[in-house]
Amino acid sequence: MMTFTAKSLSIMREAYEKKHIENDSLLSPPLTPTETSLPSPVTDNASWYSCSRKRKSFIESYCRMVPSLRSASTNDRVFALNVYRDLLLLGKRKEEKKIDSSNCTMLDKPAVLPSKKRKLNPPAPKDKQLSCKKRRVSSVLPTGKDAASAFDSIDIQSDDIDFYPPGWVPCREALDYIPVKVTWKGAPLCINQEPFYHLLHPVEASMASTLRLSPIQYLRCKRTLILAARTLKHQNISFTKSVAQKLCRVDVNKTSALWTAFGQLGWFDESN
Numbered sequence: 001m002m003t004f005t006a007k008s009l010s011i012m013r014e015a016y017e018k019k020h021i022e023n024d025s026l027l028s029p030p031l032t033p034t035e036t037s038l039p040s041p042v043t044d045n046a047s048w049y050s051c052s053r054k055r056k057s058f059i060e061s062y063c064r065m066v067p068s069l070r071s072a073s074t075n076d077r078v079f080a081l082n083v084y085r086d087l088l089l090l091g092k093r094k095e096e097k098k099i100d101s102s103n104c105t106m107l108d109k110p111a112v113l114p115s116k117k118r119k120l121n122p123p124a125p126k127d128k129q130l131s132c133k134k135r136r137v138s139s140v141l142p143t144g145k146d147a148a149s150a151f152d153s154i155d156i157q158s159d160d161i162d163f164y165p166p167g168w169v170p171c172r173e174a175l176d177y178i179p180v181k182v183t184w185k186g187a188p189l190c191i192n193q194e195p196f197y198h199l200l201h202p203v204e205a206s207m208a209s210t211l212r213l214s215p216i217q218y219l220r221c222k223r224t225l226i227l228a229a230r231t232l233k234h235q236n237i238s239f240t241k242s243v244a245q246k247l248c249r250v251d252v253n254k255t256s257a258l259w260t261a262f263g264q265l266g267w268f269d270e271s272n
Helices: 008-017 045-064 085-102 125-133 146-153 202-211 215-234 241-247 251-266
Strands: none
Touching: 146 215, 146 241, 202 215, 202 251, 215 251, 241 251
16 A cells, blocks of 8 residues: 655645635545555656656545645634533632632631630539439339239228328229220139229229239239339339339239229329
């Protein structure tokens, strides 16, 4: 194949400028040169001149078919994509802002108010610190064997007014207008002939029978839970179901049912 140097390209451009076709869009695609090499001018002068003329004419025709070699219109065909124009503009604006901020004086900058120091409260006395600490349930109510012995020794023979502290006597009238329902998997227990049955309200008798509790077990659970609620109320400790389950010496699920029913009746709150 024939190779072109810088000198040959300049010859091609000059030939194209001399003979320019106005409408070159209809020309066929440029052809690839097929001449292999030129003869040496020292050995054969005639053949060398004939070949050079043919080469010059070929270059002139080849330049007509290659509009991209036009030197005059290269500037018109150059274009640039402004892909990063917005980013460049933002960068320039940031630089301008930095320059403006660096040139401003101290009077132009906003005044910064000094931060106020927080005043530390003086430490509270030791007595108040001990009172503010949250006390545990185990330090207020009996646990383990003590809770079992306290449950067995609860007094159920005295009346409610004599047994409960003032303001904590359970309201029996609440059983008449507050619907309370307990459920158990077994059949109800017949407790009509059991001792202390006469101390029970009909609704209480139904609950004890449904939970398969004797009147003595029911009354002990009732008085134990109400007294525990009063003690924890004065100590600002919440009376949860898990705490109630550790106080009564019956099935924990039965204790949970009684804890829910007594809470619905309002017996865990002090009456005015």
